[in-house]
Amino acid sequence: MSVALKLTNQYKICVIGLGYVGLPLARLFSTKFETIGFDVDKKRVDALMTYEDSTKEIDRNLLEDAIENHGFRCTTDEKEIEDCNFYIVAVPTPIDEYNRPDLRPLQEASRVVGRVIGKKDIVVYESTVYPGMTEEECIPIVEEVSGLRYNVDFFAGYSPERINPGDKSHTVETIKKVTSGSTVKVADIVDGIYNTVLVNGTHKAPSIKVAEASKIIENTQRDVNIAFFNELAKICNAMGIDTHDVIDAASTKWNFVKLNPGLVGGHCISVDPYYLIQKAQVYGVMPRVMYDARKLNDGMGDYVANQVVKCMNKKGVLVKDASILILGFTFKENCPDIRNTKVADIFHTLTEYTSNIIVCDPYADVDKVKSIYGILLRKEIPLEKFDAIVLAVAHDEFRKITVSNLKKTPDSVVYDVKGIWKREEVDGRL
DSSP: OOHHHHHHHHOEEEEEOOSTTHHHHHHHHTTTSEEEEEOSOHHHHHHHTTTOOTTOOSOHHHHHHHHHHSOOEEESOGGGGTTOSEEEEOOOOOBOTTSOBOOHHHHHHHHHHHHHOOTTOEEEEOSOOOTTHIIIIIHHHHHHHHOOOBTTTBEEEEOOOOOOTTOSSSOTTTSOEEEOBSSHHHHHHHHHHHHTTOSSOEEEOSSHHHHHHHHHHHHHHHHHHHHHHHHHHHHHHHHTOOHHHHHHHHTTSTTOOOOOOOOOOTTTTTTHHHHHHHHHHHTTOOOHHHHHHHHHHHTHHHHHHHHHHHHHHHTTOOOTTOOEEEEOOSSSTTSOOOTTOTHHHHHHHHTTTOSOEEEEOSSSOHHHHHHHHOOOEESSOOSSOBSEEEEOSOOHHHHTOOGGGGBSSTTOEEEESSOOSOGGGOSEEO
C-alpha cells in the first residue's frame, strides 16, 4: 500500500472555518480524504450545501461534484465532527479598531477543537498568526477544554494559508505550501497529507514557529514594498511627474522590482503586519519600517480623496455638493471581497464636501456593504453624469467604459487610481 493511500484511509479531515481559505481547502481535501467542513454561520453552511459560494472562490460545478461525488458535507453541529482525527483551523485573524490582534475567532475555534479532539488526533492551524501563537495561545485552550496533554495525547501542526482571493491561477491545489508539526513524526504526517492533494508540493519547515514567521513576513514584505511605491507616487505627484512613466523607465533595469502604487486593503497585507509589529514590541523591538509602511498605506484612501478635490479645484469644478461617482468598492479587482477596503476611506473623506456620492460595484454584496460600512451601493453603472469620476478598483467591467459618457461637463474631473484608462482621458492618477 502506498504512503498516500495509507494516509487517505487513516485520516478523516475536518476544516473549521469555511471562508476564503477553508472552503477551497476542504473541497480539495475531499477529493482524496473523507472531509467535512464546519462553520458557525448556518446561512453559509446551508448555501454551500446547495452549491452556492458567496465568496466566488469555488465554482458551482466543483462544489456540486465534491458534495455529490466525494461525500463532502458542511455542518454547524459539533457532534458531526467528533469522529474526525485531523482538524484544520482556517478562521479569520482580524485586528480591532486600535490595530491590535483580535484573537477571539481563533480562541473560539480552539475551544471547538478542544470539545471534539481525541487521543492521537492532530490539529493544524492555517490562520495567519504571529510567531509562537499556535503553541502559546491556541494549544493551551485545546488542552484546557479537552483535558488532553499536548504532544502526549494529541499533536499539532501549522501550514500557513496562501489563498489569494479572486486569483484563478494560483489556486490552493497549485500553490506550494509550507508545513510543520509539533514532533518530527507529526511533521512528516502533516507534510504527507498536504502532499496528497498539492500539485507543486510542500516545504517542510523545521518548527511551527518558523512556519508561522514565514507566513507573516510574506505579507509584511509586500506591504513595505507597496508603501515605497505609494510614497514614490506622492513625490511624483508633488513634482508633476507621472508615476507610471517613472516606474516603466526604472523597470528596464534587470534587478528592479516592479510594483504599482495603490490602495492596500483585504485581510492579508493590510492586517498581518500588525500581528508581527505587536509581537516584536513584546520582545523590545520597534519595527519602524513595518510600522511606517502600515501607516502610509492606511492613509492612501484619504490621500486619493484629497487629490480628487485638488484636481476639481484646479479645473474650477465646485467641490461643495458636487456629484461624484466612485467605481469599485471591493479591495481588489474581479472578486467580491470587501474586507478592509480602503475605498471606504475615499468615500468618507469626500463626504466632508458633498453628500451626492454614488458608489458602484458589480461584485460587492449590497447588504454587506450597508451593514459593515453604512454605504449604499449600486450594482449597475449609473446613467447619470457627474462632476467627478473616481476609478478605484480595476474590475473588467470598468475597463470597457467610455469615460466621456460619465462626465457632466468637459471640465468634469476623472481620477484613475489604478491607471487602466487612457492617460488623455484622466486628470489624475497615482
